[in-house]
Amino acid sequence: MTYYPIIIPTLNRYEKLKACIDSLAQCEEAKYTELVIGLDYPPADKYIDGWKKISEYIETIKGFAKITCIRQSENIGAIKNSQLLEHYALEKYDAYIYSEDDNVFSPYFLRFINEGLDKYKEDNSVMAVCGYSYPIDWKTEKDCVLQHQYFSAWGCGCWKTKEKLFMNEINDNYFLRNFCRKGIKTLLNESPSNFIGFMNYAFYNEIPNYDISRSFYILLNNLNVLMPRKTLVTNDGWDGSGENCIEKSYIDFSNLDRNETESVNVSDVEIIFSKELEAAIFTLKPKSALIKANAKYFLIKLFGLNNIRRIRHFLRRRK
Template identity: 25%
Template sequence: MELAPIVLFVYNRPALTLSTLQHLSKNREAKDSILYVYCDGPKESATPAQLQLVEQVREIVHSEQWCGKVVVMEALKNKGLATAVIDGVTEVIGKHGKVIVLEDDLTVSPFFLKYMNDGLNRYAHEEKVMSVHGYLYPLPIPSNYKADTFLVHDPGSLGWGTWSRAWSKFEPNTDKVIQQIKEKGLKSAFDFWGAYPFFRMLHQHKNGKVSSWAIRWRATAYLYDMLTLYPVKSLVRHDGNVASATHHFKEEDWLYTDIYQEPIAVEAIPVQNNLPMEKAFAKFLRSNAGMTIPAKIKNRLKKYWRKIIGHA
């Protein structure tokens, strides 16, 4: 069966881009895969140093034959990640019917492409499944769970793949998404029962405070009651929580995990939501993403003292 094309979105982080490409190229399937690289353009206010970083990234992309075929698109102006992802995924999936998506701050296992393609092939015609995800939070798997994969509603955004049948359900209009979630009474489940303010992020996106394609992709999963395949061991590591990152938000990267160095078997499992794992996701987010009461107090105190220091 034809391997899914890979789409990589890059911008102005040379070291991270190089790491992503080097690790991707170590996958056995890379030599037979098509890689589309979307290079975002510089912002209008870019300094000479920032322009140089954008150029360095493009030089790295062109420096080697990272996959069997490499197609590079270089934007003249800055689109921003949300627009770039939506446009790029839509374009490539329109040509191939399926896609594997990476960003420039993800390091992948040498078995990442095998898992992704196995998952995309197994669930290609399963309407209940909307995507395949390669990253897993650093959380424990119940000892009585024996399969290598499981299904939950959360589609994730750190190394993922999907098909045109699922991507066609993506709704870019945030007002419509918010209204539909309200009408269907999905807010609590969408927020992982209070573990993380995903619904608030929809409003923040609507009001221009954040720019996120992923929060609207998450909404697709809940509005259509669709599931995403996850591995029990992470095949992706998130390396992007650095000061230069657009969405850098805290010093400690609670998304960081080790990369599993063995194959993940994509075997037949019940096509249904694994509620215990979904609850484990919620517990992890509540404990690590600042939603516990002590964490909330700590974050508020940090903001308070930063404000005081800023006015000193």
């Protein structure tokens, strides 16, 4: 088995980061794993105390083959911080394991990700290996599922070659190219939350963040994500401290029921498209979101995506 590095961007949430790293250190594979922490610089005084605690804590971490800290002398933001970590990892390895700083892991997480990265390295139909699994009934007795609905950044493994291909595809023309595809509306209707997001980003000509952009890419290209049937990750940022986690769903997406007792067989897999998952994710959207998405789709079909952008640019200049 290959031991890939785990990269974690962070800033000031000392308690969250410590719980994350303590849980990773419980994995048998940690002692063979390089831990790479990206410590961003505080953008304001209110972040300094937590940042100092993390800076001191990093010097005390044990249990990993190597500990690397990439420190910033000025604030660069979460996205650039993550990108620098990815660049560092892919300069040395064929794949990497990514985690946000508020995840808590099963002792079997690193084994699952490393074995999944090895097994599916040459399989171009699999985009990523995700240790988090949504709190739904996958309706299977298999250890794992392959699904092409949603990607989760809450502890995932990605390959260099597939990431390069993805990054080359995601650019300013991505939405235009795919919007013109035959059957695109039918495909997006299968996944209403992805449809809402796709229309929003297409309309405003923006490239979405890490997990959303990959979810679009996986759905539109009929790729798969490997996930355990029972999660190996709990998201501890669902308490409101996380940047994007909010509490307005009937499902607890933090997913406290983590697999702590047994390893996962990455070869015991079923391919699944889950309507229950669609319903769960859809509850995170405002009630009006689907109506607005359909309105945007109608306007784009009527005027064309480029003309919509020209109109919006003209209106902004008039203000």
